[in-house]
Structure formats: C-alpha cells, structure tokens
Amino acid sequence: MVTLDTQTFTVQELLKWLEEQEYDAIIIGLRRSTQQAGLINISGGWISLAITSKLPQSLAQYVIYSKNIDTTMLPRIIQRDWNTNIQREYMGYIKKYDSEAEAAKNYLIEKVKVISGWTNAKIIFIPKNKISEHTISNIPPVYISEVLEALNSNAGGSQDVSKFLPNEEDYLTFSPMAASILVKHPELDDLSWKIFLMVKTSNKKVKEVVNEIYSENPNYTPEMIKERIVTLLKLGVLVRKPASEAKKKKKSKKGPYSKGIIQKFISLLRKKI
Amino acid sequence: MADIKIVITGPFNSGKTEFIRTISEIGVVNTDQPITNPDEQVKETTTVAIDYGKLTLDEDFVLYLFGTPGQARFRHMWEILSRDMLGYIVMVDSTDPKSVEKAKEIIRIFSAYAPVPFIVAANKQDLEDAMPLEEIKEKLGLPPNIKVVPCKAIDKESVREVIIALAQTVLEWFEEMERYEEGEEEE
Numbered sequence: 001m002v003t004l005d006t007q008t009f010t011v012q013e014l015l016k017w018l019e020e021q022e023y024d025a026i027i028i029g030l031r032r033s034t035q036q037a038g039l040i041n042i043s044g045g046w047i048s049l050a051i052t053s054k055l056p057q058s059l060a061q062y063v064i065y066s067k068n069i070d071t072t073m074l075p076r077i078i079q080r081d082w083n084t085n086i087q088r089e090y091m092g093y094i095k096k097y098d099s100e101a102e103a104a105k106n107y108l109i110e111k112v113k114v115i116s117g118w119t120n121a122k123i124i125f126i127p128k129n130k131i132s133e134h135t136i137s138n139i140p141p142v143y144i145s146e147v148l149e150a151l152n153s154n155a156g157g158s159q160d161v162s163k164f165l166p167n168e169e170d171y172l173t174f175s176p177m178a179a180s181i182l183v184k185h186p187e188l189d190d191l192s193w194k195i196f197l198m199v200k201t202s203n204k205k206v207k208e209v210v211n212e213i214y215s216e217n218p219n220y221t222p223e224m225i226k227e228r229i230v231t232l233l234k235l236g237v238l239v240r241k242p243a244s245e246a247k248k249k250k251k252s253k254k255g256p257y258s259k260g261i262i263q264k265f266i267s268l269l270r271k272k273i
Numbered sequence: 274m275a276d277i278k279i280v281i282t283g284p285f286n287s288g289k290t291e292f293i294r295t296i297s298e299i300g301v302v303n304t305d306q307p308i309t310n311p312d313e314q315v316k317e318t319t320t321v322a323i324d325y326g327k328l329t330l331d332e333d334f335v336l337y338l339f340g341t342p343g344q345a346r347f348r349h350m351w352e353i354l355s356r357d358m359l360g361y362i363v364m365v366d367s368t369d370p371k372s373v374e375k376a377k378e379i380i381r382i383f384s385a386y387a388p389v390p391f392i393v394a395a396n397k398q399d400l401e402d403a404m405p406l407e408e409i410k411e412k413l414g415l416p417p418n419i420k421v422v423p424c425k426a427i428d429k430e431s432v433r434e435v436i437i438a439l440a441q442t443v444l445e446w447f448e449e450m451e452r453y454e455e456g457e458e459e460e
Binding site for chain 2: 171190193194195196197198200201202203204212213215216256257258259261262263264265266268269270272273
C-alpha cells in the first residue's frame, strides 16, 4: 500500500492505491516549479494535469490526477487564460474562506467535480508540503491492460472480479467519459466499440447485447463478448443498471421530442417531398 | 410548434453541404473557404464553421439541419451542436476507403458528446465503384442496431429517405426505452 507522506512510489502504484480506495481524483500540492503546464500523463483511464503558470501560486502548485478526464477538457479544468471572469470567480472563493490555501483547495475540488461531471466524486486533497516533489517518480506510459493486470493480481482474485459480473437480465449504461476512455486506448478494439455504441444507442439487457453482436459477428463468441463487457465494467466505461436500482430512477429524458412528434414529422416529410 | 434539429457530420468531402443544400428551402448558409491543407485539395473549398439549412414542413413543424466540419480540428464545436438534436447522420463517401476510415474516428469521438442515436448515410451509392453497405458497416465496426443506409446527396428523395431512416431509428429507441421503463414498473 502507498503511504503518501513517506515513501517514493510510482504513478502506477498511486493509481492502484486510488482505485483500491475508490477515489475518483487526487489533487496534490507538490510542485515547486510552475513551468510545466497541461497534460502530463494518461494512465489507465486517469489523467494527470499540471496547472498553468499563469495562475496565482496558490493554484499553480497543484497537480491533479483524475479519472476519465478528456484532453479536450483541459482548458476548462483551469482556464489557461486567467481571464477576468475566472479571476472574479476565484476572488469569490478567497472572500468566502479564511485563507487563500483553503480557497484554492475548494476551488480546485469544485472545478474537478464540475468538469468531470461527478457531483458525488470522491476526491482526495493533499496540501502542499505533505509530500516531497520527487515522491512520485517514474511516470510511465501505462496502458489500461497493464493497469488491469496489476489490479487483478493485487485485488484478491475472483472475489473482486465477481462484483463486475453482470446478471444477464441487467441493463447496461455508460459513464459520461466512456467514449473518451475508448478513444485514448486503441488497444481496446472494435468489439469494445460495438458494445459501447450499442449500449449508448439502445436499451438492451446484457443477454440481448451478447446475442445481437454474436448473431451478426460470429467471430466473436458469446464468451468473448461477455468477457469484454466485464472488462468495460471494470474500466468504468460501462455501468451495470440492475432492475432493483433502475426502479428507483425517474423516467429517462428524451429531450424536446416525443413519439407523436416524430411520427408526425415522418408523415409530413413524406407529404412535402 | 415543433422544431426538429438534425446534425450532419462526416469526413471531409463526404457530401454534408450538398445533403443540406438539396433539401433546404433557404440558400444554405455556409462558410466554405479555400482549402489550405495541401492533402485535402481535392475540392476548392471546405466548410470552416457550420452549414445551416431549413425546411418548413407545415406551420407547426420546421426542420433545421446543421452540418459540421469534418476535420478533426473542429471537434470543439460538436459538443455545442449536439444539444437538443433529434439525432445525427454520419455521412461517408462510399467510393473512398479513407472516408470510411475517417468516419470511424468521427463516430467514436462524436459518440462522446451525443446522447442520441445516429445512422450512417453511405453517399455516392449510385456510383460504380461504391462499396456495398455491408462492407462499409463492417469497416466502421458498428454494432447490429446501427443502420447504414444508401444515399445520393444530390437527390431530394434520397435525402428524405435518409432523414426518415434516422427518425425511425429514434422512434425505435424511444420504444425500447418505454419497454424498459414499463418492464421495470411491472416488477
């Protein structure tokens, strides 16, 4: 296990520890230099952000490791341009809290939550000087498969895996960042995309997803498809939607359209053209 | 009063602007500019912002079509365009394997933003060297429920059929959702 304030550890170890603790993001105040800015690493669905040097020191000292943040979100997590609106927003935090350090902490946490789309994100905040700058070392270009392998070999075997096994009657849904994870990881092949696109554009049970993909692509066996669904669940690309939980949810939103509107639209199109 | 918004996306030179121009009752508001990338100089201009077309179906129904630039550098606009759309159509040039390859990438990125169904319109299906629909679907790596429909972007009836295919796909999606919600309520 990683002890954040004592030993040197690799980013991979850090991410594994965060997964074990079920964190969604970590904000670490460890930077002395503010020269480095932007995306510095992508690893197993996690992304590491260093904050631009244009910002006040109270914000610029932090590095954020967060799950599933897309590179396109980088300019939004902390604006590269420290413009008047953002400055005003940050001044509001400084007025609200007792110290600038406390304001920075809350500002960053709120930003990470908003950008990642997780209002309930579990975020760990490690203030400046709690760990030394070189504690985190050896930043590797880790791929999801390696992280999964590490997770599997350290997670107590089948018992841990079982929580990802869906019931065939379960429905599946997807995380907001699902496509971004897949885009960043070309080693997740066409089968992963077929499953994701089907889940995204339909409401099917696990067994329906397996059967329909298998019927059109017999080169993927039902076992392979099920196994891939489990992998996508582990990665957080897909999320199980068991009947018992789905019951509690409100009816899904369909935007400004209804069946009646679409039927009339089709009929009018046929008449008009 | 119902406004129907549909987004047309797809790779460079797949026929998005032509598709909108064919069905729009107004001159398409387009923002084509001379091409600066030498690799893409197979046509004189390309869309740099959005194409916009409109079709009034009756006093209560107006169809709005938005065409997005196909080039990857305009991805930042897709998120904004995808708000409140009925669905989206990904156009590919059936005669160009590179177009299909690029469409695959666009589908993957666009699917991150779009909360609604889509179909693929295989343009230029009337040409001799057009790839069959099944081959395009396979190359795009699509699941069985996503339709690839034939298209001739310069033909009004063909464009109508593509839009109807998208609308029917959305209807099927709604029906599936209802089936799911009703099923859950019965339990």
